Amino acid sequence: MDEPRADADPDSPEGRGGAAAVMPAAPPGSGRAALDRRRIIGAAVEFIDAQGLAALTMRRLGAHLGVEAMALYRYVPSRENLLDGVVEAVIDELYGDPDVHLEPGHGWQDYLQRLAHGVRRIALAHPEVFPLVATRPPAAPWVRPPLRSLRWVESFLVALIDSGFNQEAAVSAYRAYSSFLLGHLLLEVSQKGVAVNAEDQPEGVEEAQEAADLSQYPTVVRLESLLSLDESAAEFEEALENLLERLEVVLREGRAPRRGDHRD
Known part of the structure; x- marks a missing residue:
């Protein structure tokens, strides 16, 4: 394995010293x-x-x-x-990832933090494969949100129930967590040019960009240098921390979070 690059995204293959x-x-x-x-x-x-x-x-x-x-x-x-x-x-x-714990031995938040970063490392190492992860499992197409690896769904639910979540809360946590995680990572890999819908591969992207008329979007043009920054790592960490705070409510109240629970 190569030496990790100090300036690389810590979850990327470059930041880890090579793909898993x-x-x-x-x-x-x-x-x-x-x-x-x-x-x-x-x-x-x-x-x-x-x-x-x-x-x-x-x-x-x-x-x-x-x-x-x-x-x-x-x-x-x-x-x-x-x-x-x-x-x-x-x-x-x-x-095989030493930073991912298969059981919540240091608390459920630590478990979910480590799992999220482990999944993100997979997405960054295999961006073309990753959209498959978010497809419906043929054996259980009723799983919502879809996650093709039923082994992952099973281990996730067991870990949360063992941590004190009741069954309803564990399922609610799975929905919130996987929706955030898969939604964020599918968007992230799509920004790298991966077609999230494998049957709708993008073609002619560069030609379309060259032909685009941006005169109707002067603010976008003016802020191009900021809009083109890749802040994926920081945004991922912030969104994950916010999600874990919401799941604290789920654990405490033993139910799905409702719209009225949100506090500004």
């Missing part, structure tokens, strides 16, 4: 003998990181691995199954 490891992929062109589910999923993560989610097909992944697409189906029976594996592969990085 994913499952090892079989070397391109290595052929059928090297295949297993772990290597295929590792190759899929690598492929999406490099080329984007919309480009991923079983045929292209097979070509990347030097085999026919049909050879993959022995290990991943469908594209949806492959995508489930990809999500779990990147979520696994949470379990």
Whole structure:
């Protein structure tokens, strides 16, 4: 791992000294003998990181691995199954992150702080993969907000209930926390050029910017230098601290926060 850059966002791969490891992929062109589910999923993560989610097909992944697409189906029976594996592969990085605690041994706020930054590190290391995390899990499409890793949902709810949240409060906390976290991070990766809707990949962005008439927006033009600053890290920290203060109300009152609870 490289030395972290002092001026880099602390959650970024540069700020961490390199991206977290994913499952090892079989070397391109290595052929059928090297295949297993772990290597295929590792190759899929690598492929999406490099080329984007919309480009991923079983045929292209097979070509990347030097085999026919049909050879993959022995290990991943469908594209949806492959995508489930990809999500779990990147979520696994949470379990290998020394700064993420899997249980709230130092309190639920510390647990959620660490989890949020761990998920943000995944988003910054795998921005093209991350929108998959916020898709509906095929096994439980009724989860709201959607989070494809049911293992994460389960561990989150258990951790909060073990910390004193009743069931209603734990679910309410999950909704508030995941809505904030996924909403913020999807916006953050989209600002890096990632299409949050994988089937709606942006094209011709630079040409559109060159052709845009900004004369109707003089204030935007005047404040371009400020509007173009990347304050993502500071905004993330401030929003997270505000959220945890709101969840203190949820824990204390054992119910979902209501509109009238807000105090200026």
